[in-house]
Amino acid sequence: MDTTDLVLAIIHHLLVFSLAGIIGAEFVLTCGELPATTLRRLVGIDRHYGIIAMLIIIVGIGRVIYGxxxxxxxxxxxxxxxKMAAFAIVGLLSIVPTVRFVSWNRQAVANPAFxxxxxxxAAVKTHVRAEAFIFLLIPVFAAAMARGYGY
Ligand code: HEM
Incomplete structure (x- = not known):
């Protein structure tokens, strides 16, 4: 029994499910109309994406060292x-949506007719879809790795 390993595993799972939820929310929100309220919401959700991704990196490194x-x-x-490459690709793909959400929100604040x-x-939708698709590979690699494949 190792409490550190258990606590890190629990936090890791909660964080990765949160990130999946956020990608899902961005996926759904960018499919519909984008009034100013939705743009503001997207910026808020996307900020949490960044925070949760950073926490996943910290906790993930903790699992590597203390696992x-x-x-x-x-x-x-x-x-x-x-798995790390897939996570990095998802992160890189998220840059375009982040930049666009902030820019659209800024323009909507300055001009209500925006x-x-x-x-x-269309470009943002493509990036979010690609993120969601590649994200699915991460638990596949995680499950294989945890069972000794690749070592
Ligand atoms: C820097 C990023 C990450 C690092 C360093 C990392 C590291 C780890 C480590 C060390 C384990 C323990 C595996 C074992 O039991 O031997 C693990 C498990 C796991 N990781 Fe990550 N991880 C990262 C990101 C992610 C992300 C983004 C996901 C999203 C799905 C994810 C999903 C999982 C899952 C589902 C497991 C449990 C696998 C199982 O026990 O079957 N990880 N990770």
Whole structure:
């Protein structure tokens, strides 16, 4: 029994489910109309995305260092690095939506008649969909890695 490992695992799971929820919320919200209230909400949700992603990195590193298997198990495991690559790609894909949400919200505050340009919205939707799709690979790699694949 190791309480540190258990607590880190619980926090890790809660955080990754939160991130999945946030990606889902962005997915749904960007499919509908985007009035000023929705743009403000998207900026707020997206800020939490950043905070939760940072916490996942901190807790994830904690699991590598303080987890029961020892850091060597992960550092020399290609499935672990595949999981890290997928997480990094999701993070990179989230940059365009973040920049757009902030910019649209700023423009909507300055000009109540502002309408989100269709081409920019299409690009954001593509990025959010790609994020959601690649995010699905992360638990697949996690489950395989936790069971010794890739080591
Ligand atoms: C920097 C980012 C991350 C690091 C360093 C990290 C690290 C870890 C570590 C060390 C474990 C323990 C595996 C074991 O029991 O041997 C784990 C498990 C897990 N991780 Fe992550 N993780 C990260 C991000 C994520 C993300 C974004 C997700 C999103 C789905 C995720 C989902 C999971 C799941 C579902 C498990 C449990 C696997 C199982 O026991 O079957 N992780 N992670």
């Amino acid at each position: 029961l298997k020892g850091w060597e198990f992960y550092v020399y495991n290609w499935v672990f690095w595949a 309408a989100v340009p269709a081409a920019e919205l």
